Amino acid sequence: MNRNFKYNRLWLPLLIVALWLPLSASAMEMDDCLGCHSDSDMVGDELVIDEGKFTETVHAEMGCVTCHESVTEEHPDDGEAVSNSSCLDCHEELGDEYMATSHADNATCSDCHNPHQVHGLNTVSGPDMNAQCFQCHEGPDVMDSHAEWLPQASLHITKVPCITCHTAAEGYDIVLNITQKQDKLKGYRFSSHADLKEYSGEKEISRLIDIDGDSHISLTELRTFNLNPAYSELELGGTLVPNEMSHNLSTLDNRYDCTFCHAAGPGSMQTSFLALPSEDGLYQRLTVEEGAILDTLYGTPNFYMTGSTRSASMNIIGLIIICGGFIMPIGHGTLRFLTRKNRKH
Ligand code: HEC
Ligand code: HEC
Ligand code: HEC
Ligand code: HEC
Ligand code: HEC
Ligand code: HEC
Ligand code: HEC
Structure with a gap:
């Protein structure tokens, strides 16, 4: 070790000088760039970059x-336009997939x-x-056109992101979010990190549900959360999200x-997660016990994926659900009728 250390001390400065000479003609460091480009007073609103993000x-x-x-090195005084590399240089596979769709004529990678x-x-x-899609697809238009065949289109579009129906993924995850209970007419709002901090105080917000802190949510923990009167203003809601990102953007027949x-069928859609908001508006996922989500009484009382109870091991839960007024959606009308009945409780 010592011997190497001496050796390094001799060669490192030489090496750095040797490398620096050819590079110095071109490169500023990221910090230099951000020195100007994180400050809108220096570069204007168009060219500013949010450094933290x-x-x-x-x-x-x-x-x-x-x-x-x-x-x-002379930028910006050289007056030269700066090149932007293409996303396709590095994201070849995904890029090829997207570029083969007709949607590539409508939106570039940087549009989304x-x-x-x-x-x-x-x-x-x-x-x-969905906000990425709403930039070009006006919300009210999307709701109207989907409502022609899809009941409760706005509920669906909140709980099923556009990409679940419009990209070709093989499977889906059920992702639970904590939401603020509010007037049904006002819709559905995800709790922010700050909202949840009010409940957790000094502790991590994950501890509101993950009582034992093992980063895994059991049915018991879900039940404890749902029954805790201190959290009566919070509610768990589920979304159905593809388990991998495909950029094969199109309309898939089976989504009708x-x-x-x-x-x-049995076994499908049972992989579930709890997504917790972080301060920067992104989410971190914890795994949820397999099948727990299907326990509509205590697991997720507000998430009615009726069909997913068709699993042999879920017979008992299925029975409870049937007694509670839920059966397979035999048809559109039946399902609406049943859910209306349920909402009265
Ligand atoms: C992964 C590649 C990538 C990295 C890393 C990157 N940029 Fe960019 N940048 C781009 C692309 C691509 C565009 C063009 C976007 C477009 O066409 O809308 C762009 C555009 C810009 C623009 C023009 C204004 C804008 O936002 O469109 C500025 C200024 C800029 N980049 C500065 C920076 C600075 C400073 C850094 C480092 C802190 C950086 N970029 C890092 C890819 C990158
Ligand atoms: C001294 C401040 C300063 C520094 C340092 C700086 N920029 Fe800029 N940059 C500017 C200004 C000012 C403009 C607008 C120039 C113009 O419109 O001619 C600009 C424009 C750009 C553009 C858009 C140019 C175009 O052609 O549309 C990119 C991309 C960019 N800078 C990237 C970088 C990168 C990458 C670095 C670091 C390697 C960097 N800048 C360092 C001030 C700076
Ligand atoms: C110089 C190479 C390079 C370029 C150019 C580039 N990326 Fe990336 N990008 C990466 C690498 C490396 C990763 C991390 C590994 C991965 O996800 O493939 C990444 C990850 C991503 C991610 C996932 C981020 C995450 O946290 O998982 C997105 C989205 C992305 N890139 C979009 C783009 C878009 C859009 C462009 C063009 C504006 C682009 N990239 C250009 C190298 C690049
Ligand atoms: C129509 C909108 C749209 C376009 C266009 C688009 N993407 Fe995406 N992409 C998404 C969405 C939505 C996600 C999910 C994550 C997110 O919301 O950022 C995503 C995720 C990704 C990821 C992360 C994948 C992962 O497994 O987490 C990469 C990498 C990526 N896109 C690259 C690209 C590249 C490269 C292009 C252009 C060839 C492109 N995207 C064009 C909507 C788009
Ligand atoms: C930059 C604008 C832009 C963005 C962002 C965008 N689209 Fe599009 N999209 C278009 C345009 C333009 C069309 C063609 C006209 C139309 O059908 O509205 C289109 C068409 C479509 C179609 C019907 C065409 C087909 O191939 O079946 C679907 C589905 C679609 N978009 C889904 C999405 C989804 C999902 C997102 C978000 C992940 C998204 N779009 C984001 C511009 C955009
Ligand atoms: C439950 C599945 C589902 C969801 C969620 C969904 N779509 Fe669709 N979408 C479809 C189907 C199926 C069609 C084809 C309908 C038709 O041919 O009339 C379609 C058609 C479209 C079209 C083309 C016809 C039109 O309405 O202009 C666009 C664009 C589109 N969707 C965008 C979106 C966007 C944006 C979102 C999210 C805000 C979204 N969709 C959410 C299933 C869905
Ligand atoms: C891509 C998946 C998907 C497709 C396709 C789909 N749904 Fe849904 N549906 C959901 C999800 C997720 C919910 C929200 C469940 C919840 O949060 O309680 C939902 C909710 C509903 C509800 C409201 C239940 C309630 O809680 O009030 C009805 C009614 C419904 N769907 C009927 C239909 C009908 C009819 C079709 C076919 C035209 C259809 N759905 C297609 C995923 C889907």
């Missing part, structure tokens, strides 16, 4: 110049993703994903089929 992304690890190769604020599927909430979601 950028540095937390995986893209920040590459630095600015990886994607803006042509930038020179801010290259300086990229996130993975698992850290974004359903409503935030109500039974695709409401009467899926």
Whole structure:
């Protein structure tokens, strides 16, 4: 060790000088770039980058110049336009998938993703994903056109993000979120980190449900949360999210089929997570005990994925559900009738 240390002390400065010489002609460091580009007084609103949000992304690890190769030491005084690398250079597989869809004529990668604020599927909430689509697809138009065949279109679109029906993923996860109980007419609002801090105080917000702190939610923990009178203003709601991100953006025929979601076969749609908001508006997932979500009485009283109870091991729970007024959606009318009846309770 000692010997190597001496050796390093001799060679390291030389090595650095040797490397620095050819590089110094081109590169500023990320901090230099952000010195100007995180300050709208220096570069104007159009060219400003939210430093806090950028540095937390995986893209920040590459630095600015990886994607803006042509930038020179004299920038911005050189008056030269700065190059932007193409997303397709690095995201080849996913890029090919998207570019093969007709939607690629309508929207580029950067129309949906801010290259300086990229996130993975698992850290974004359903409503935030939908916000990307609403930039171009007007909310009221989407609701109207879907309501022609889809009952409770706005409920569906809150609980089922656009990409669940409009991309080709193989399977789905049920993701639970804590929501603020409010007037049904006002809709459905995800609790923010600050909302939940009011309940958890000094403790981590995950401890509101994850009582033993093992980062896994059991049926007992769900039940304890739901029955705790201190949390009567909070409610668990579920969303149905693809378990992997496909960019095959299109309209899939089987999504007309109500039974695709409401009467899926045994074993499907039982992988579930609890998504907890972090301060920066992203989400972190904890796993939920398999099957717990199907216990509509105590697991998730406000999430009625009726069909998913078609599992042999869930007979007892199924029975409870039937007694409670739920059966398989035989048809659209039956389901609406039943859920109306249920809502009276
Ligand atoms: C992963 C690649 C990538 C990284 C890393 C990256 N950028 Fe960008 N940047 C882009 C792309 C692509 C565009 C063009 C976006 C468009 O066409 O809308 C862009 C656009 C910009 C713009 C023009 C204004 C805007 O927001 O569209 C500025 C300024 C900028 N980048 C600065 C930076 C700085 C400073 C850093 C480092 C802190 C950085 N970029 C890191 C890919 C990147
Ligand atoms: C001294 C402040 C300053 C620094 C440092 C700086 N920029 Fe800029 N940058 C600017 C200004 C001002 C503009 C607008 C120039 C213009 O409109 O001609 C700009 C424009 C840009 C643009 C958009 C240019 C275009 O062609 O539309 C990009 C991309 C960019 N900078 C990236 C970077 C990157 C990457 C770095 C670090 C390697 C960096 N800048 C460092 C001030 C700075
Ligand atoms: C220089 C290479 C490079 C370029 C150019 C690039 N990316 Fe990435 N990107 C990566 C790497 C590396 C990762 C992390 C591993 C992965 O998810 O593939 C990543 C991850 C992502 C993620 C997921 C983030 C997460 O937290 O999981 C998104 C979304 C993304 N990139 C979008 C884009 C978009 C949109 C563009 C074009 C504006 C782009 N990338 C350009 C290298 C690049
Ligand atoms: C129509 C909108 C849209 C377009 C266009 C789009 N994406 Fe995405 N992409 C999404 C959504 C929605 C997600 C889920 C995460 C999120 O919301 O940011 C996502 C996620 C990703 C991820 C993370 C995947 C993961 O498993 O977590 C990468 C990487 C990515 N996109 C790259 C790209 C690239 C590259 C392009 C262009 C070829 C592109 N996207 C075009 C909507 C889009
Ligand atoms: C930059 C604008 C833009 C964004 C963002 C965008 N779209 Fe589109 N999309 C269009 C345009 C333009 C069309 C073609 C006209 C139309 O059908 O409205 C289209 C068409 C569609 C179609 C019907 C065409 C087909 O191939 O079946 C679907 C489905 C669709 N978009 C879904 C989405 C989803 C889901 C998102 C979000 C993940 C999204 N779009 C985001 C612009 C956009
Ligand atoms: C429950 C599944 C489902 C959800 C959720 C969903 N869609 Fe659709 N969508 C469909 C189906 C099926 C069609 C084809 C309907 C038709 O042909 O009349 C369609 C058609 C479309 C079209 C083309 C026809 C039109 O209405 O203009 C667009 C654009 C579209 N959807 C966008 C969206 C967006 C944006 C979202 C999210 C805000 C969304 N969809 C959510 C299933 C869904
Ligand atoms: C992509 C999956 C998916 C498809 C396709 C789908 N649904 Fe749903 N549906 C859901 C989800 C998720 C909910 C919300 C469950 C909850 O939160 O209680 C829901 C809720 C409902 C509700 C309201 C239940 C309540 O709580 O009031 C009715 C009624 C309904 N769906 C009927 C239908 C009909 C009829 C079709 C076919 C035209 C259909 N759904 C297609 C996933 C889907």
